Amino acid sequence: MNPFDVTKAVDYSDQELFYNWVDFPKHSFQNFIRPTLEMPMLIVGSKGSGKTHIMKHFSYSMQKIRSNNTFDNILKEGYIGVYLRCSGLNGYRFLGRNETEETWNSVFAYYLDLWLSQLFLDVIDNIFVINKGLQKLEGIVCEKVLNLFSTSKEKIIDIRGLIDFLKLQQKNIDHAINNISLSSKNLSQSVEILSNPGDLIFEIPNIITSTVPELTNIKILFLLDEYENFSSGQQKYFNTLIRERRNPVCFKIGARRYGLKTTETLSADEHIKAGSEYELFDLDNIFRENYVEYREFLRNISIKRIANSQIRISTDISKYFNQSNLDSDFEIIKGKRLHIDKFITKLKKYKVKNVNEIVKNVGCENVLIERLNIYIIYRSIKKGENLIEISSLLKECSQQYISGHNVKMYDVILDKFKQDLIDALYRENGLKLTSYCGFDNLVKISNGIPRHFLMIMKHIFRWNTFYENDFASNTVSTEIQLLAIKDTVLWFMEDANKTDENTNYRYSIESICNFLRELRFSDLPPECSISTFEIRNVDFNPGLKRIITFLEQYSYIIKEDYGRRDKNSNVRNDMYQINGLLACWWELSISRRGIVKLSSDKLENIFYYNRAEELKIMMAKELLKYNVPFRKENTVLELFD
């Protein structure tokens, strides 16, 4: 069995969720989420960041499991969690069909009140079952709750009956909506709203906690997951509840990045404000800013899942993953020396004199130094220096370096470009880049999105089976890790298959990655460790903004929090790093060091699929600057003929 087969919390049963729960090291999710906090909280995070797992952890069904079904232990937590997936409401039903927005909003508000109240009463019913002594209070609770309904003459004596009553109201609404096209009545005639908006959500918990002495100080925590599935109008209603929250009710709202479509409320169209009316908890940021804890978190998840699958491993999980072996790979490269062939071809193509002597001088038994010497020769070509002299100097430097001396010129370049030169060596010699392998790098690649890591692990286990490789007794080869990354990239890119009249997101992703890769593997790259680009004033360009928002929303690019200031204008620019999975696929860096500055024009050429021709010309011009013979722009055709 593959311990990583399940990568979505919704696919787990409550028992499995509990069984596979891993807390965030050091800080604990409890400290971030603070379930009894009165101020509502919006939990945002990318797809796969673990929002559902975290929110479900605070739900009553999980409280019950971890409290061994003991009422007193549940009470010790100080709250009762009521979990709802917003997608379950099919919010899109409450739209159109010749009904006014106002009517729909009223019906939706009532429907949501009924739904949440049912979920809450289900929990209460269960509590009354666990603690039979409380059942004597059911009659009083029912009487008080029924008073919230304007015209009800029902005689209900227990919670179950109350739930059935709410269910019936909800069913009536479903019936009216489903038959709206067939009925001669409009919605306002066929649906009767029996309570004030929000009354059920706030007052039923109030009735319960004031009637049941054991629950007096208990908070009722509504956990609304997948808030992005509500339309703006629907969010507007719930935003109003957030604004007008009353004790003992607390809210935690889970949403994707950009899932909060509006901050408007129904209170004279006022907005809810982060910090004063709700607290914003950005899960991605927590994971990205606390790398050590995030790494530990993924390690613990892995160990737990593997152990739950009856596979015995040690807690030092890193040792199960092979890393790049430079020594053996350099030996292979030495045997091939294709980087030298490429170098010779290039020099000859541009009619450099004394090629044989230059090549002889740059040669070194250490292939990294040999490639570094080539880099320096390229730099000298750009500067117009005497290549024979430089190569002779490099010959001496190489000898010094080999004999153990420090060579300052080398140190300066290697400090910045070492990984780029290593990757170039691999690439030029037809080897796959293995610098992405190893547990720490896989963590890095996931960019703070646990599901990306879990997907890689899932595919590692699949490939391990195909390779008949036992995880516990053998390390995972770099080959398997790269295959697993490839599978994960294919899965990740599925969301990008979205197009509209002017946009093809997959094209935009491929295009920016191709562009950055060409820069990274040019003869003299403009920056080291390329994978990040910077863009100015993107807010003024709606077309670009839409694409960037989509790419960021799905984490194809990761926005760096503070951007950086333009040296000349002092304007703060936006900075985006290519997602780690994409970086591996396109052989970009997974570290963020060098930043490629792009103007709106350039980025438009890259992102807009109807500008492929312009992009070709732009790339050719751009690469002229970084490739031998480093000619001016007007020689484009000569270089690419």
Next chain:
Amino acid sequence: MAEENIDKYYYKLKIFSETVWEHKISKNKIDIWLSNFKEEERENLLFLLTQFIYFSKLQIDNMLISIYRDFYKYVIVENYRLSNNNTTDIVSIKNHFKESERKSRFIPIGNPSESSSSLLGEFRKINNIRKDLFIERSELLNFTLGDIEHFIFIDDICGSGHQAYHENQAYISHIRTKFPNSKIHYYSLVGLEEGLEFLNGNNQYDFLESVLRLDKTYKCFSSESRIFKNNEDNIKQDDLKQICESYGLQLYESIVIRQGGNPYYAAPHKLGYNDSQLLIGFHHNTPDNTLPIIWYNEDMITWNPIFPRANKVY
């Protein structure tokens, strides 16, 4: 070997293995199989392996259901209704079918150690048929009892049709003599059209069907072979055929020699029994109609099969 193609083929094979091939192969098993061949031949063979058609237990179980239900039961029911004014009387239909079933005998093709025999065990279980309605083929010659109306031969594959024809001849003569009013059926999971036509032409069986009929496009090296249609990888049919023939001949020769025959007679079988040229395998076994390089599992020549055939040399 073109790296990209190799990666692509392994990738495909991994997906096949973890989905429809019941984890029957692994990277190691593929590499061991490839070690039978020369380095320069391996890309071709890897491509060939991606074209292999495997019938899993689930598929075979459903095919066995189909044989019993569609070829046997429904035909009996249909005939009964036709001769009874399209009756819908479920009780009389059920009684008639029960009676017909009692007067039926299901017989595997081949001897008890062969794959059709174990297949028939599955056939019985999955269709919930009484044990006493099954007999071994060898028992047929002594079988004279009862008022049997249907003799149903079940086979996994009908390739050229020659085995089903020649090997059954004596048994069928016996049935025709002893049970002149009975009907003789032959049903297979998979049948090559040419084999089914051959059997049909010989009128040996009253009823003849195959769940899956394979036309010439399933023959690896026929001019219409589906394997090489839309072949983007520039794999040459002639090259691959030559490789399969040269190894296949050696392998089949060893079988013929072991059976005491003249190696000369191996030539027609170098691409599978009687030039079947198939590339298929079943959960329970790989038929000899498939290319021998896939299944050869004898000890006369050191060979690592990828889908081994249960040893058949007696």
